[in-house]
Structures are given as structure tokens and as C-alpha cells.
Amino acid sequence: MLSYLNGEFLPLERAHLHVSDLSIQRGFGIFDFLRVKEFVPLYLEHYLDRFYNSASRMGLPDPPERAELHSVIRELIRRNEVAEAGMKIILTGGYSPDAYTPVKGNLIVSQHALVLPSVNQVEQGIKVITYPYRRDIPEVKTINYTMGVWLQQKVKQAKAADVLYHHDGIVSEFPRCNFFVVTRQGIVVTPHQFILHGITRKKLLESATRQFEVQERTVTLQEVYDSAELFLTSTTKGILPIVQVDDHVIGSGKPGPVTWALREVLQKTEQREIEIATAAIGSR
Amino acid sequence: MLSYLNGEFLPLERAHLHVSDLSIQRGFGIFDFLRVKEFVPLYLEHYLDRFYNSASRMGLPDPPERAELHSVIRELIRRNEVAEAGMKIILTGGYSPDAYTPVKGNLIVSQHALVLPSVNQVEQGIKVITYPYRRDIPEVKTINYTMGVWLQQKVKQAKAADVLYHHDGIVSEFPRCNFFVVTRQGIVVTPHQFILHGITRKKLLESATRQFEVQERTVTLQEVYDSAELFLTSTTKGILPIVQVDDHVIGSGKPGPVTWALREVLQKTEQREIEIATAAIGSR
Numbered sequence: 001m002l003s004y005l006n007g008e009f010l011p012l013e014r015a016h017l018h019v020s021d022l023s024i025q026r027g028f029g030i031f032d033f034l035r036v037k038e039f040v041p042l043y044l045e046h047y048l049d050r051f052y053n054s055a056s057r058m059g060l061p062d063p064p065e066r067a068e069l070h071s072v073i074r075e076l077i078r079r080n081e082v083a084e085a086g087m088k089i090i091l092t093g094g095y096s097p098d099a100y101t102p103v104k105g106n107l108i109v110s111q112h113a114l115v116l117p118s119v120n121q122v123e124q125g126i127k128v129i130t131y132p133y134r135r136d137i138p139e140v141k142t143i144n145y146t147m148g149v150w151l152q153q154k155v156k157q158a159k160a161a162d163v164l165y166h167h168d169g170i171v172s173e174f175p176r177c178n179f180f181v182v183t184r185q186g187i188v189v190t191p192h193q194f195i196l197h198g199i200t201r202k203k204l205l206e207s208a209t210r211q212f213e214v215q216e217r218t219v220t221l222q223e224v225y226d227s228a229e230l231f232l233t234s235t236t237k238g239i240l241p242i243v244q245v246d247d248h249v250i251g252s253g254k255p256g257p258v259t260w261a262l263r264e265v266l267q268k269t270e271q272r273e274i275e276i277a278t279a280a281i282g283s284r
Numbered sequence: 285m286l287s288y289l290n291g292e293f294l295p296l297e298r299a300h301l302h303v304s305d306l307s308i309q310r311g312f313g314i315f316d317f318l319r320v321k322e323f324v325p326l327y328l329e330h331y332l333d334r335f336y337n338s339a340s341r342m343g344l345p346d347p348p349e350r351a352e353l354h355s356v357i358r359e360l361i362r363r364n365e366v367a368e369a370g371m372k373i374i375l376t377g378g379y380s381p382d383a384y385t386p387v388k389g390n391l392i393v394s395q396h397a398l399v400l401p402s403v404n405q406v407e408q409g410i411k412v413i414t415y416p417y418r419r420d421i422p423e424v425k426t427i428n429y430t431m432g433v434w435l436q437q438k439v440k441q442a443k444a445a446d447v448l449y450h451h452d453g454i455v456s457e458f459p460r461c462n463f464f465v466v467t468r469q470g471i472v473v474t475p476h477q478f479i480l481h482g483i484t485r486k487k488l489l490e491s492a493t494r495q496f497e498v499q500e501r502t503v504t505l506q507e508v509y510d511s512a513e514l515f516l517t518s519t520t521k522g523i524l525p526i527v528q529v530d531d532h533v534i535g536s537g538k539p540g541p542v543t544w545a546l547r548e549v550l551q552k553t554e555q556r557e558i559e560i561a562t563a564a565i566g567s568r
Contacts, residue, residue: 005303016300017308019289019392024301024376026429027311059437092308093433098399100433108303115382136420136431144430145310147420149377149384153343 002079003110004072009079012110021106022093028102029092029143030054034199035114035235036085040277041073042270046199047089050141055091055105057140062104063091072109086112086236090143117237125243125255126161128174128232129154130221134167135175138194148175162232164224164245167194171219174232177240180204181219182229182258189223192216200233200266207269208262224248229256239263286363287394288356293363296394305390306377312386313376313427314338318483319398319519320369324561325357326554330483331373338424339375339389346388347375356393370396370520374427401521409527409539410445412458412516413438414505418451419459422478432459446516448508448529451478455503458516461524464488465503466513466542473507476500484517484550491553492546508532513540523547 003012022028032051035042048069055063073087088110094103131154133147151163164179165172172194173179178201181189188208190201208214224230228251230242239262241255287296306312316335319326332353339347357371372394378387401410415438417431435447448463449456456478457463462485465473472492474485492498508514512535514526523546525539 003303012304013302015303017303018297019287019299019301019374019394020296021308022433023311024305024307024313024374024392025427026433027307027313027427028430028433029308029311058434090303090308100429101436102433108308110303133420136417137434142430143309143311144428145384146312146426146428149306149310149312149386150342150421152385 001082001111002076003108004076005108006106009075015108015110017092017106018095020095020099022096022099022102023090023143025096025099026093027144027146028058029090029105030058030060030141031088031090031143032141033086033088033235036077036082036087036111037270038274038278039077039083040274041077041087042273043199043203044070044073046202050197050199051089051091054140054142057137058102058142060091060093060102060105064107069109076109076111080111082111082113084114086114088112092143114236117240121161121240123255125241127159127244128162128164128242129158129160130164130166130171130246132167133165134172134194135165135196138172138196141196145175151175166221169221171221171224177232177234177237179219180231180233181224181227182231182256183223184226184228186228186258187213187215188258188262189215189217189219191219193218198233198235200235200238203269204233204239204262204266207265211261211265212258225250227251229259231255231259231262239266285366285395286360287392288360289392290390293359299392299394301376301390302379304379304383306380306383306386307374307427309380309383310377311428311430312342313374313389314342314344314425315372315374315427316425317370317372317519320361320366320371320395321554322558322562323361323367324558325361325371326557327483327487328357330486334425334481334483335373335375338426341421341424342386342426344375344377344386344389348391353393360393360395364395366395366397368398370398372396376427398520401524405445405524407539409525411443411528412446412448412526413442413444414448414450414455414530416451417449418456418478419449419480422456422480425480429459435459450505453505454478455505455508461516461518461521463503464515464517465508465511466515466540467507468510468512470512470542471497471499472542472546473499473501473503475503477502482517482519484519484522487553488517488523488546488550491549495545495549496542509534511535513543515539515543515546523550
């Protein structure tokens, strides 16, 4: 697959960084990840807004121009000819002379085959475990997944699919996904603090309000155990039902009607976005 | 300077990793850093013990053999012909097919010129600020310095030299150094929990007990402000006096007698180690 590194299009297998890069020396960098569907980079501007916010918050000097990212992403979609894919944009801390201070970052844009949830996971729901942790600077999409990667050992041991973070009894998010609760009163609730603000989460919140009462607020672990339905959201996974948290079976133990309804809402929102984007290209 | 990458000696400027490495994708890897003095890798076995402990704790499969690291470090010292240097050993999360699961890591061993504290810093002491944070998995030397690098902005704004972490009023460590307090009763105290166990810290604790009462225990931020002397320890910096924490001037505002005495203790311990190592080589 063709990728892009610091101004040059090149096959992904030829994209290398020198070991002095701050990602290798200090795990320091930011990224974003969006989805290409029917050749359209879904919600591109939202992902780019977040990317630039991450770069600015982390003090990464001299990020690439927005026009460069636009043209690179368009070009990769055109030349790779893959209708459905993930698109990853990484901006590292750069070749830092003192191995500690960020300098102009190295930019890598790469397209990847999507690994979607299995039919079984979507239809039966997944089991998750919980772990006491809050990400560093959670509202920024840094490359730091030390804890998430490390916890994979515990996730596998528990035969679970993911791990939900909480802190002092308050839940926040998964390492790579946002978290939603459907209460027994049918209210759709999602944590509002100490999270990465997912674009799928945002689109769902916007579109769900037509059918459901929606709340962004503090969610306790006890409320999670007592809920009617649970699900996670992410760019890759969309909406994925959760039917067990630690030893607690949620609701009926099967994905519930609100989760199904919201999956449809999200799919329609995506389809509308694709139609608008495609029409815009056609009318040029 | 000659370096070593996955079985091959090569000039450092030619050492590259593919962008799929888990350090670049997820900031995931471990490292260690030791000091070469008079061509001797100081306390080598202690650093290697810590390196293997980090690899094991982070679930990095198939780390390099200890004999390989011994021979690489010996060879780099011999061929680079630099008497005083830092030696860095990085083991990344490897070329992970799913960009999330650690696989056999990439090993980079590189020798670097040492950037020592300035004479002014040693003689006058440094100012530090504090920040509420506790490192993830603090007893493991991961490459994750997201917070430490990010806080450099605040350190510079405050015209300080470093930042001391604390959590719920309990102090722990600096991003790259351990922390010591000398109480008004002349007792040498250092935090015992939620820290990386530094080798310089360990050597100092062993050798200081001949002259001073030494305690490893919980240290509060208030105790720091009220102390007689403060200093930090690290492989590169040795013992560096601290004379101001936030707005609090410590003791007389100058490096104190216990700090000076301990600097001498540490230097003698190092010298003895070098003599033993040199004699061992000579007698072969």
C-alpha cells in the first residue's frame, strides 16, 4: 500500500524513521485515525480538527499544513484504490538532538485494511473487564498506549475483548473506544470527563437525540453494573454491544433494542455523509 | 559513533526502524541507560537486571540473551574509544502486525556523549517545580515520557530545571531522577513507593549508611518544603543539589553539608568500582 512520509509518497514497507525519533526514545507523538468508506474519508474535518488540537496541546512545533494533509489523503485514496480502509496520521516528536525536547515532527500517513469486529461480536456482544486507570492528558490523542498494550495480558487471561478504565469509582473510556450506558429508564448516557472525545461518539450524540434522551455526565461503576444495555463506540468498531462487565451480566445478557436502534441511526448518518461528499465531488 | 541494531554493528546515523514498530505506533518499549567511566560500564549487572525486569513486566517476548548484551557493550566501548559516555539499550515492542500486540522487539544499543550538569548547577543548586502525577507502572523503565516531555513547557516557563511528581500530597520522583530529603535532624530520606528504583539511588543508600541515618519511606510535600537540604540522583547527574521547590527556598538557599558529603561518598564508591573492574580486566 502506498504511504506518505515527510513529503514523499512511498510504499509502506519502505517507510522508516531514524532511531533518534522521539517516539522511539520517549514514546512521544500524536496521531489520528479515520475511516475511508466508499472512497470517502468520513468526517475528515472533525478528525483533522482533533489532530491539530493534539499537536498544539503537546507542544509539537510546526505541524503540517492542513492543505498538505487534505491533498495527501485524497491522493492515497485515489492511488491505493481501496474503497474501505483506515487512514492513520502520525506526527512524532521528531529527531530531537537531546532525546527529550520535541522538534519538527516526522509525519507518516498510511492506509490500512480495516479489521472489523466479527459477526459473532456484533450479534452476541462482548465481555469486558475493568481496571483502575486514567490516561495521561486524556483529551489528547497521544501515541502513549503503554497501559492499554500492557493490559492485553489481563484481557486475554479473562477471555474478555477489552478493558474499561475507571478512577475512584468513576468510569471513563476504553484504551481505544468511548463508552455508553443505557439506563433501565432507556436514557443514553456517556462519560463527559477524562476521555478522548471520539468522533463516532460525537456523531452518535448528535443523531441519537431525535429518538432518545441523551446525557453526558459522570457515570459510576455501580451504575454500569446495574444498567439495561452497554456499548462502546469507535471509528473502526462503530457501535459494539457489551453484555458482560467483570462478573456482572448486563440486562438480559444479549445486545438490547436501544443499541440496535442506535446502530441504525449511526449507519444512516454515515450514509448521508457519504452521499453529500460524493455529490460534492460529482458537482465539481 | 558505532551503534548496534538487531545483531549488526553500524554507525548510529544508519540505524532506522520501520514505522510499524510499536514504539512509533503505540509508544511501547523499554530501555535502560548506564554510564561508562574510564572505559568501565559502571554497575553493569544492576542495569541489566533492571532491563530484564522491565522486559518481563511489560510482556516483551524473547528479549536478547544477557551474553549478547555483555559482548555488544564491551565491543562498543572498545571500538568507539570514548572513555566517558552514556550507553542506552532500547527494546521496542517490535514490528507488530496488528499495531497493538508486542512481538519480538527491536534492540538498539547506542553510546552517547554525556551531557553533565553545569558547574553552576552543581555549586549553586537548582530550582524545581512540582506537578500532581504518578507514572504508569512506575517501577518499570518504559519509554513512556509523555508527561515528562510535555511538562518541559511548564518547567521552562517557571525558569526551573526539573519537575517533581506528587500524588495526594505524597512525593515520588522526577521524570528521570530519584529524590532525596535531608531533614532538619540530618536524616537522609527517600521515597520508597511509586518510583523507578534508580541504580545511583541504590548505590547511595548502600554507602550512605556508614555516615548517616537513612530512611526509605513516605515523604509528604509539606516535609519537602520544611527540609534542611534536598537533592536528586541519576545515572547522568550523580547527586545534584536542589535549593528551591515551587516558591519555597530550602534551608539556607544553598547546597548543604550533607549533600556535599554524600557527593564524596558516591564518587568514592564509583572509584572503587572502577578499580575493581580495571583490576579484573588486568588479571585476565
